[in-house]
Amino acid sequence: MRLENNTKSEWTETIKSKRSFLDLRFKEIWDYRDLMSMFVRRDFLATYKQTILGPLWFIIQPVLTTLMFTVVFGNFAKISTDGLPKILFYLAGVTIWNYFSESFNKTSTVFTANASIFGKVYFPRLIVPLSIVASGLIKFVIQFALFIAVLIYFLLKPNSQIHPNAFALLTPLLLILMAGFALGTGIIISAMTTKYRDFSYLVSFGVTLLMYATPVIYPISSLAPKYKSFALANPLSGIVETFRYGWLGSGTFSWGALEYSFVFMFVLLFIGVLIFNKVERTFMDTV
């Protein structure tokens, strides 16, 4: 811009009013990886300090939710569970869904919840949502262990109709997809809420509505054909269905649905990172 174009290289860093949309600084995030692990550690350690049940709380929540679903949707509403034991059917849905909903809820308030730290010190802001998604993984592993224990219990029962199969090996991919969705939507919402708080009201009931639009409490096979295409348009449907198909052996599986989810997630995440990257530079002025 100015006179000394040739001396630019002498500076290790330049702060400008505008930064290229695509200047995403992934290297900087890598440099701060220790901070990310500190955040994950802090979240895990601090959540249940000074509680009696400690990490047991990670398990109590899905157990109670599953019981509630079993009673309300299974016994009262008599929604089909594809011939699977109700408890197992709902627990599978709750386990994978919880990972998404928790991560999404937390990432959607990143800027407002961390304004006090963000206002005092600089570090790549993306570290915080990334650490939220990572610490959600710890919680998922504990809840997943519960799911496996219940699964084994039902497998050992005589005449069990449950057939875990090779598609269960897709679970890590499903988690990556869920993490990508939670991160993508979460950071878009969090970027919007820095200026307009309206979006934070959307999140609390939006997640619940989204759960009903995703086959968590019902199998896709139970839907009438005209609703089926709507359910399949939801990119989260394929993930939940695949999870259940792999571990329980019922429901539907298609590579197409997964590919659709993957493309959708990638686009969402990309847009999210772009918006987040733009907002993080000035959000302290408006938050």
Next chain:
Amino acid sequence: MSSLSIKVQDLSKQYRLGQVGTGTLKHDLNRLWYSIRGKEDPYLKIGGSNDRTIKGESDYAWALKDINFEVKKGEALGIIGRNGAGKSTLLKILSKITSPTTGEININGRIASLLEVGTGFHPELTGRENIFMNGSILGMRKWEIQKKLDEIVDFAGVAAYIDTPVKRYSSGMIVRLGFAVAAHLEPEILVVDEVLAVGDAEFQRKCIGKMKEVSSNQGRTVIFVSHNLGAVASLCETGLLLQNGNLICVSDIQVALANYASINSNDIKSLEEVNFRGPLIPFLQFLKIEINNLNPFKESIHISPENEISIELKIFSSCINPIRITFSIFKEGLRLFSLHDTPECVFQKGNFISKFSLPAFLLRPGIYTVGLGAYSKSDEWIWDDNVFDFEILSIFDEKNEQKNFGIINIKTISSAERISN
């Protein structure tokens, strides 16, 4: 060029005044429309200077406007200015917390900013865990913290509590631990806000000492903001003076301090606005107050410590009983002393003048508040605690030594001799 550590060019920062609401959305859409057509942001052209006392017509204000300066390697730069001058905004931009509206800053070296002590401390985590937490937030790698852990614990003096959650710490311990972590960062450029000044005098001296060591011995660049002009004068060789978002000067610290002293304060009330209380209000009016022949209601008062301080009051009284004028000097809410008219000169009806004087070198550098009033023999009174402020400048010589901590200077007579080997 290579000896420069920071170069700031045409830096400006605009803030929107008022609340974020539907009007903001309209401006945002308008701005988007301009940027789609490749035009300049329409709101950048407007906006008054950042003078808080005058209500501008625009919704936008410039917190900083066209700032240019350079900082050399190893230099200690002090940023001074009144509240709202733009000091914190400048620090926030340097610290990358917010970005400038226009202009750019070139930086050479790792920059670490301390706008707060102990950022990210979690009350439930132990001292040790928080050292790692805070260190990582400030940009240290885990192994760097590990390497310096003992030094940090030592500097903070909290070895016995290191595995206790910090919520059990006293506030002083938290501050010491926070500063200890920050002090062991090794950035090429250290940006420090005055929040470091929390804590007692001993701790402040330790902080200033550590920063001095960082800048002069280790050749690192320090940028320091404080209202404590004494601390700025002792730490920094260069001063940068801001007023209402504009750069007034970047120069030798003593010159900058003298310029600072000559800037008029915006928040001086008038004599009529002083809130006197008491039964004598209808009977007594202060017509004019002067300190060293200057009117504290027209300009802010900055007195060199080597000058005597004389206060002159013009008063109209319609009191029936004889009255005595009295005033007190306060510093940070503490009443230092009170002075009274001598018992012989009693005033009743009429206009009169009352004079007080304080010896030179009595008060040490700082801001002092004058409380003023009168009372009669039958205990009728009039009084206000906060009539005007004046500042004793931080100019140090043998009679006003920097190492004399405290509020006043006193003459000491001391002797020392060897009594045995």
